[in-house]
Amino acid sequence: MKKYDVRTTISYPTKGAMGKTGNWRVFTPILDKKKCVKCLRCWIYCPEATVIRNKDDTVDIDYEYCKGCGICADVCKVKAIVMERVGEKE
């Protein structure tokens, strides 16, 4: 990526620009891969792009940045994702 030699408000694309937003979570999505039907609703509706779509259309969750909104669980028609309060299981 080219860096410009001028001091004005120029910003460069960075994953986690606001840090590890995963630590914003109060609830954590827990995915049960056995229940997943690969409909990809969780992937397309995730506002944070933290539902990772794998090559075979299974999904994984990027916990580093997932903010825990719970939309993925809400839109899942087969209840393959449930929200659990952070720390409940640890």
Added chain:
Amino acid sequence: MAIKDLPREECYLPGSAACPGCPATMAMRIVFKAIGKKMVMIVPACCTAVIESIHPKTSFNIPTMNIAFEAAAAGASGVEAGLRKQGREDITVVAWAGDGGTYDIGIQALSGALERNTNFIYICYNNQIYSNTGIQRSGATPYAAWTTTTVRGKTEFRKEMGEIIQAHHIPYAAQACVAYPEDLYKKVKKAKSIKGPKYIEIMAPCPPGWRFGMEKTVEMGTMAVETGAWALYEYENEKVTFNGKSKLILDGKIERKSIEDWIKYQGRFRHLFIPKKDVKRLKEIEEHVDKIWERYRACYL
């Protein structure tokens, strides 16, 4: 088209400053997928200016120009001319503004850019409030909704921006909703293929702004369409075509659901239910939506 047919490519980088459950980033991901990396985005003051995150980092992986609140469409006219002059007509110029920057402070520049035939896509993500400044009333805020500047509920009905846009007789305009990503994708894709000014408005239910749980963004969008509070349609070659659930409502194939089913989940309308049901205002809202649909049927059926 199914969800699996949408491209995997992302131009939005996780870990931004967006609120959890944000409809703007949800919509933006679809728009990026539809247009791809050959786009330049012009963003006026709105939530997105914050979502980009803090200098010297950005959460967007496409060239983005922030511009003053009322200036998105004018800035886009300039960017478009500059790129065209350099032979880069392969790049799609997108102005991406909220309802404040579109319905209110930016309407002059928008109208000007549409009239002078700027080749760009203007996208309004409409969350029906000035959300970035902390939930104040906008021209898109519905009747009776609480905002910090309408503490007892807004006393006016919202503007019909779609009709204002149609009065410009541009080649393409559409209304979409974050709850219908395939529909949104198709509309953006089509807009991209057409030369001249295009306008797409995306209903974007805002959890903190509307006072609903952050997991309910998609549901609130679905309900907005199913209750007829929002309509999905395309305007092309002077003709309006309703689509999805909105078409079924228009054709009378399904009844639109009661507005109450939608607003009762939103804290911004809580004063209509607590301490006791405000029958008068609920009726006014319902009648207003009926009136809009009567007009839709008269004009577009």
Added chain:
Amino acid sequence: MTSVMIDTGNYIAAKAAVMCKPDVVAAYPITPQTTLVEGIANYVGTGEFKGEYICVESEHSAMAACIGASSTGVRTFTGTSSHGLLLMHEMLHWAALARLPVIMCNINRVIGPGWNIWTDENDSISQRDTGWLQFYCSSNQEIFDTVIQAFKLGEHEKVSLPVMISYNAFILSHTSMPVYVPDQKDVDNFVKKRIPKWKLEVENPITFGNIILPHEYELVRKEMQEAQENALKLIPEIAKEWKKKFGRFHGDLLEFYKCEGAEYILLSMGAIGAESKVAIDNLQKEGYKIGLARVRVIRPFPIEEIVKLGKKADLIVIDRNISVGMEGALFSEVKSSLYGKTDAKVHGFIAGLGGKDVTFGDIETMCKKAMKGKTKDHQVWYGLEEV
């Protein structure tokens, strides 16, 4: 080959701008700038202007469109006046903070209410703090030469800031004068292709203008200040280069006129600056030891040159503007430049507001009053108060 064009200031400015081949012009008409944009539109018609001319719906959009275009790396130009400039205010800051060298002519016109289309300088003077470089011209030839030099200056890698070229409504904008117009290829050689400091490009997807924290922001401001200071050195260099190539020189930061041995130096700007030369001739004939330093540039402000003047003479300042509640801007800035460096007396006059005519006779009267010690510490409203 050099040709002579006899035309009004606005058409001359249009000619100069078009010869610099801007890629995008976005403008909105306002009296008395209209013939400038009409001039450019006419060059679109004749094919002489090959850039994009965007007919925007307001001056705010004119500047926004120039900013948008400039951010793609191309050359941009616009023109405005008075209320149009005020409507641009927000975007003037935007262009400067973005370090985009938009070049603009501003025709100095009175601000309403009430409506008044004559000249004074409150419009551009009130934009001093926006980060734009500001020139004031006193003849159509100077307008022509300054517009071309402005592209070179604003786009210079050590500056990269927008430039405003101001000239007086009607007195210059609508008055025909003969102007030497150089060959296109000589202008091409003088103003090279713009090399942008940054730009929007899909190959390098930066975000411009997102949230910036206090320390970083302060550094942005500091570099703007340094860029303006660089311009202090570059303006004389570019003026010298212009003189060498085209044989004309209108001064650089200031234009000095008959200053040798002067005990008083008159400081004025724009058309009053031109009129001042006649006044100086007459005053010298009468035996007064007075010269003229016509201020061409107020941003960056030529502090060192003003101090040099203050070390050898007392100064008389005429302002065609007023910072209400304080005083004329030039008066203030001259005094602040001198502070602690010289004991020069500075005499100030407000004259010509609302387009009121200021003749060489008026200027002579003001200078005589000052030289006779009739002005006290405050700035005198010429013609409105007895001194």
